[in-house]
Every structure is written in C-alpha cells, then in structure tokens.
Amino acid sequence: MSGRRVDAKVVLLGQEGVGKSSLVERCAHGRFRAGPYQNTIGAAFVAKVMTVGDQTVTLGIWDTAGSERYEAMSRIYYRGARAAVVCYDLTDSGSFQRAKFWVNELQNCEEGCRIYLCGTKSDLLEEDRRKRGVDFHDVQDYVDEIKADHFETSSKTGQSVDELFQKVAEDYVNFSAFQVMTEDKGVNLGQRNSPYFYSCCHH
Numbered sequence: 225m226s227g228r229r230v231d232a233k234v235v236l237l238g239q240e241g242v243g244k245s246s247l248v249e250r251c252a253h254g255r256f257r258a259g260p261y262q263n264t265i266g267a268a269f270v271a272k273v274m275t276v277g278d279q280t281v282t283l284g285i286w287d288t289a290g291s292e293r294y295e296a297m298s299r300i301y302y303r304g305a306r307a308a309v310v311c312y313d314l315t316d317s318g319s320f321q322r323a324k325f326w327v328n329e330l331q332n333c334e335e336g337c338r339i340y341l342c343g344t345k346s347d348l349l350e351e352d353r354r355k356r357g358v359d360f361h362d363v364q365d366y367v368d369e370i371k372a373d374h375f376e377t378s379s380k381t382g383q384s385v386d387e388l389f390q391k392v393a394e395d396y397v398n399f400s401a402f403q404v405m406t407e408d409k410g411v412n413l414g415q416r417n418s419p420y421f422y423s424c425c426h427h
C-alpha cells in the first residue's frame with residue numbers, strides 16, 4: 225500500500241476479547257464478523273477518512289492486542305497518539321479494571337492523548353439487562369474524574385460506533401485549531417500538527 229498521510233494517530237487499548245478489532249471492523253467496513261474469535265497478534269492498522277465540517281481528517285487507527293503477553297508492545301503503539309479508545313466489555317467487570325490500568329498509563333505517559341472510554345457489546349444488555357457487569361453511574365463518576373468521554377457501543381448492531389469515531393475526529397480538529405490560535409506562531413490555519421506516514425498493516 226502506498227503511503228497515505230495520517231492526521232491523527234488513534235490507539236485502541238483494552239483487555240483481550242473486549243471487542244477492539246470488531247470495533248475497528250465496524251468503523252472501517254461497516255460490518256460485524258460473527259464466528260470464531262481470533263485474537264490480535266501484535267497490532268493491526270487501518271486508516272479511516274472522516275469529514276468534520278468542510279475538513280477531511282484521516283484517522284490512523286492502531287488496534288492493539290489485548291493479551292497481557294503483548295503489553296509491552298501495546299505501549300509502543302500508544303506513543304504519540306492523539307486519542308486512545310480504551311475499551312471494556314459492559315458485561316465484564318474485570319475488563320473495566322483493565323481499562324483503568326490503561327487510563328493510568330496514558331495519564332502518566334501520554335499527556336497530549338485524549339481518552340475515550342468505550343463500553344462494548346451493548347447489544348448483550350439489550351438482550352438481558354442483568355448482564356451488565358459494571359454500574360453505569362460508577363463509570364460516569366470515573367469518566368468525570370479522568371475528564372474523558374464515554375460511549376457504550378455495539379459492533380454487532382453498530383450502536384454508537386460512528387458517533388465515537390466522529391467525536392474523536394471532531395475533537396482532533398477543534399483541539400488543533402485551538403492550538404494554532406494559542407500558539408501564536410504565525411502558523412497557517414490549514415496546517416495540521418505532526419502528520420506522519422504509515423507503511424505497514426498486519427494482523
């Protein structure tokens with residue numbers, strides 16, 4: 225694949241099996257693959273072109289492996305990320321604890337990275353509300369505390385997936401414009417910060 229300019233690096237983090245790859249699949253290709261679960265090895269990459277007002281923003285989305293075996297590698301992928309979608313499974317309280325672990329890491333190591341907490345598999349709650357493993361208000365309190373955004377998504381039905389990535393793109397555009405205004409360096413308004421190029425994509 226030839227190099228394409230990416231405006232904002234986005235990383236997906238979270239315990240294995242919470243549905244990160246499915247979220248990317250839904251966002252990038254509008255589909256949900258049922259069938260045997262295949263865990264991600266290393267990381268996978270996808271570029272997603274988004275429209276915000278009259279601007280086009282290309283998100284470079286890194287889907288990391290959730291297995292703790294790959295924890296050190298996941299750290300490499302969040303370096304320089306402008307946004308992190310930290311996923312937990314709405315039916316699994318352990319996965320929420322793991323999400324908190326990643327939030328702590330990001331807060332300590334990636335100051336410029338906005339955090340989007342994403343509760344996945346909301347369709348399972350539609351089927352049976354008793355399956356909720358993490359109290360909604362507890363999550364809301366936590367989100368307020370860490371100043372993050374919170375979404376509850378389903379890659380199966382598509383619920384709130386587009387909204388999540390649209391918000392990531394909008395925040396990127398708004399934050400960049402704000403930076404241009406406040407940095408007062410005579411920067412051209414059309415100029416974006418730190419574009420980079422990608423060259424690989426693997427699963």
Ligand SMILES: Nc1nc2c(ncn2[C@@H]2O[C@H](COP(=O)(O)OP(=O)(O)OP(=O)(O)O)[C@@H](O)[C@H]2O)c(=O)[nH]1
Nearest residue numbers: 240241242243244245246261263264290345379380
């Ligand atoms: N019902 C339902 N199942 C989902 C959803 N998203 C993912 N799954 C299922 O959850 C399992 C794990 O999904 P993945 O997307 O592979 O999870 P992952 O977080 O990428 O896993 P790792 O690559 O191991 O980190 C698969 O069997 C998916 O079909 C969802 O929104 N609803």
